[in-house]
Amino acid sequence: MAKKCQVTYKKPMQGNNVSHSNRKTRRRFMPNLQNHRFWINNKNRYIKLRISTKGMRILDKYGIEKILNKKKIILDKLL
Incomplete structure (x- = not known):
């Protein structure tokens, strides 16, 4: 599974x-991804999302249904 948020598309x-000696070696900064399930009222079921903590804050602010309507691709894949 890709290390990518399904709401904010962070990767x-x-x-x-x-x-300390100013040597540089390559590294990766990973997003803070969490597996979380959300209740969808109009479908009467849970959906599971792999979502960043920033994405969870966005869902708290706007609501899960509004975000999923905006991102119909996610909703079609999950349901």
């Missing part, structure tokens, strides 16, 4: 580890 970033 791993690339950058450098920088040591």
